[in-house]
Amino acid sequence: MRSLFLKIFLCFWLATILLAAEFVAFDQWNRREHGPSHRRAVLGNIVSLYGDRALQKWERGGSAALRAYCERLGQTAEMHAVLLDEHGTDLAEQTPPAGAAELAARVQATGELQVDHTATGLLVGTRVTGANEQPYVFVTEITRSPLRDVFGNPTTWMWRLLAVIVTGGIVCYGLARYLTAPIRRLRTAAGQLARGDLTARAGAQAGRRRDEIGDLGRDFDFMAERVEALVAAERRLLRDISHELRSPLARLNVALGLARQNAAPAAAPALDRIEREAERLNELIGQLLTLTRLESAAQTSDAVEVQLGELVAEVAADGEFEAATRNGHVRALCAHDCVTHGTADLLRSALENVVRNAVQHTADGTEVTVTLRAEPAAAPATAVIEVRDHGPGVPEAALQNIFRPFYRIADARDRKTGGVGLGLAITERAIRLHGGTVRAANAPDGGLIVRIELPCLRATPA
Numbered sequence: 001m002r003s004l005f006l007k008i009f010l011c012f013w014l015a016t017i018l019l020a021a022e023f024v025a026f027d028q029w030n031r032r033e034h035g036p037s038h039r040r041a042v043l044g045n046i047v048s049l050y051g052d053r054a055l056q057k058w059e060r061g062g063s064a065a066l067r068a069y070c071e072r073l074g075q076t077a078e079m080h081a082v083l084l085d086e087h088g089t090d091l092a093e094q095t096p097p098a099g100a101a102e103l104a105a106r107v108q109a110t111g112e113l114q115v116d117h118t119a120t121g122l123l124v125g126t127r128v129t130g131a132n133e134q135p136y137v138f139v140t141e142i143t144r145s146p147l148r149d150v151f152g153n154p155t156t157w158m159w160r161l162l163a164v165i166v167t168g169g170i171v172c173y174g175l176a177r178y179l180t181a182p183i184r185r186l187r188t189a190a191g192q193l194a195r196g197d198l199t200a201r202a203g204a205q206a207g208r209r210r211d212e213i214g215d216l217g218r219d220f221d222f223m224a225e226r227v228e229a230l231v232a233a234e235r236r237l238l239r240d241i242s243h244e245l246r247s248p249l250a251r252l253n254v255a256l257g258l259a260r261q262n263a264a265p266a267a268a269p270a271l272d273r274i275e276r277e278a279e280r281l282n283e284l285i286g287q288l289l290t291l292t293r294l295e296s297a298a299q300t301s302d303a304v305e306v307q308l309g310e311l312v313a314e315v316a317a318d319g320e321f322e323a324a325t326r327n328g329h330v331r332a333l334c335a336h337d338c339v340t341h342g343t344a345d346l347l348r349s350a351l352e353n354v355v356r357n358a359v360q361h362t363a364d365g366t367e368v369t370v371t372l373r374a375e376p377a378a379a380p381a382t383a384v385i386e387v388r389d390h391g392p393g394v395p396e397a398a399l400q401n402i403f404r405p406f407y408r409i410a411d412a413r414d415r416k417t418g419g420v421g422l423g424l425a426i427t428e429r430a431i432r433l434h435g436g437t438v439r440a441a442n443a444p445d446g447g448l449i450v451r452i453e454l455p456c457l458r459a460t461p462a
Contacts, residue, residue: 009176016168020161044113044126051128051138054083058091059130067092073140081140083128097141099123104137182213186220196432198228245285252278284422306344308383308454309337309462312372315348319355319368329367330359334462336374338383340454342434347454350430350438351385353423354450358389362447366390374459383456390447399440403428427452 050073058066066083070092073079082096084104090096099116103125106114116123121143128136185203192200201224202217209217256278260271316332323330340347351370358368368389375382394402394409401407405425431438436454443449 006176008179009172012172012175013165013169016172017165020164020168043115043124047113047124047126047138047140048128050077050079050081050140051083051126051136054081054138055128055130055136058083063091063093067094070094078143079140080143081138084137084139086135086137091136096139097123100125100139100141104139107137107139108135179213182209182217186217189220189224193224193227198224198231200224245281249278249282249285303341303343305339305457306342306347307337308340308347308372308385309334311344311348311351312370312385315351315355316370318352319359319370322356323359323362323368326359327365328359328362330355331367331369333369333371334373336372336383336459337462338372338374338454338459339457340383340434341457342454346430347434350427351387351452353427354387354438354452357423358387358391358448358450361391362389363391372462374456376456376459381456381459383454383459385452385454387450387452388443388447393442393446393448394440396442399442402440403438 054066054069057069070081070083073081080097082094082100083091084096084100085091086108088101088104097118099118100123103114103116103123107125107127111127114125118141121141123139123141125137125139128138130136182202189200189202201221252274256271256274259267263271312332312334316330319330355368355370362368366389368387371384371386371388373384375384398407398409402409403424405422407425428438431452431454434454436452438450438452440448440450
């Protein structure tokens, strides 16, 4: 059971049920300890006191006084009481409870306390003796008085226990929800923050609480604000530096051209090296600008329907030209012609980065395959692009990190291929901007598989 809400709710509810069960068990033990005879004696003494008092009222004031006393008992003790003579006649001239005559006959015959259970309570009868030693029978029906439970009623205890369980469940549910609701909101905000939504906050609910959970929510919001500010400053710094480097780089290219005109032939290798490094620097600046634009998560206004089949074929053709220098091939396999909504240039750049990365790292003489298919059974429908190479693959621990900016598995290898760790980062940002996902996995027989998933508006067999 991993839910904190269920743990708190069930623990408190179980504690309430156990406490109620202990009270019931103690009461039942107490009843068994004293025994039925003791309870009968207690009930008989109490009813006898009421009966003696009723007989005194009748002997001193007649039927009117007895009737007033019985009515007062009905109001104060919730007892329907009558006083019967030896012939079963009600001396107060009232309507006796149902079964009172039969109960009085048994009392006259035995001379002992008689108790009957009725649908509404207990019917109790006892003999009382007047001043002239004449016997009478006092019969009372106990309905909602505490005296009704002297003999114990299992049904009553069952309903009481059920009421305690239901009430405890409602209270414990509210308490558990009160304790865990802000934690759920905090978890949701943390998930949004992890997915790149730096505006996620725990909400105003945490601000109104003055306990430890409220402090945790406020600390989380403060942390999120700091992270958002730091990331925004980093992106702004990268963008500003990239823009500022463009001007001296342009002047460097102009100076390089002038130097070639006046330089001796012996200086040509050095000038060629300067030109190559300038081109790499220019490419790096372009990638940084692209990355900062994608990090802003601002959808471009030229979003249109993009034919992914045509895009895959064009990127594969460009990759085939580059792979030919290594005696390799790039082949496109399109099972469906999928259509998505987005920016063609961004999607092309994202897929091209993956294909070029696969061409650079696949073994000589092997083939890079780019497959496109639709998964209409997914909700929503998804277009899947998979790029598979036959290279050394990626360590399992690094599969999630290769889409981070400037992350390189092996510095020497990436310097050899000219990479700085931005290509796959640009791919991840571009795909995420289009509402898709990208992830990498090692193939069972060697090589790396990069899987790109994009929303699919419609798909037709290719």
